[in-house]
Amino acid sequence: MCLECGCGLPGPTKINGNQEDGVNLPLAPQHSHTYTHSHEDEHDHPHRHVEVQQSILTANDRLAERNRGFFRALDLLVLNVLSSPGSGKTTFLQKTIELMGDSARCGVIVGDLETDNDARRLRTTGAPVVQISTGTLCHLDAEMVARAVEEVGPKTLDVLFIENVGNLVCPSGFDLGEDLRVVLLSVTEGEDKPLKYPPLFRFADIVVVTKVDLSAVCEFDRKTALDNIHLVNPKAQLFEVSAKTGDGMEAWRKYIVELHSQHNPKR
């Protein structure tokens, strides 16, 4: 849909390889489609003012709120996980779910333009995983999540991770109905990523620096990176991890478990 990031006209979105007609759509909206309008009336009329005062992303925002209500009703903690391609989202989630063990039942909705490679990797954890193939679309939106969520078995879960399409620009404007946004920055990307792509970092609730085992070889300047994150988003909760060595992962796991228990104080 956007000229800026190279995504063309959106192709058919698939949920676990199925197109729209083949999947159960409990939260999906009824589409309303085009109407005809005539242009015959070319007379010079005086103008009339129509007050609108409406968000342009209303359609997505409303669906996101609907998703949020659905998730809350199920006491499901939902994290929207975002980063550029190759920052380690899938490995990070794989390790997170493995570490979680019995402390929280996790599920994943994962978005990519094509292939179900990430879903297959994530399924090795035993967690339910739904792949959304967006075709050419460079982000997930609330409608896709609404269409995918039933397939992941939300009633049996404590935590739902939504692994967004790898992209630091486009997903920023699209609320999915999540509780929190988690943005990953890998040490291989350089310290100034938060300055180059401020919108995504600015509205993150949590920033996770990944692949810290590669810090030395990448000559990663930790202080500068953390300062840059702080400059763009002083409120974000920070984690530094290596999913490969396990460094920092236990603190992250505890944090999620704690978040879930706050989210649902009954348990």
Place this chain on the structure above:
Amino acid sequence: MHEVGIMLSALDIAEQQAQAAGATKIHEIRLRVGQMSGVVPEALEHAFTVLKDGTMAEDASLMVDYVPAVCWCSACQREFESTGIFCICPDCKAPSGDVRRGRELEIVSLEVDE
């Protein structure tokens, strides 16, 4: 970001609202766009010129009210207008993550035929 998709949605809403008001033609669309909405104004205007053909707004002009980002400094207990892409308090120089205004992406109003 998604200027083309956003403009498609904006035109959609504008046509629905104009139809609901019994109009057949839109002469002006007024938008409110915040500095931190992630939208590039030039790209939005370009998208409009490309997409309006064949819609009720094909002869319409686009007016955009840009809203500067306003942030809150908790240390100084004050609002301040952001001058660049970062929210740095002009008094204490501390960065702020509390964006109070500047994320708007809205259709304000239309001018339609009588």
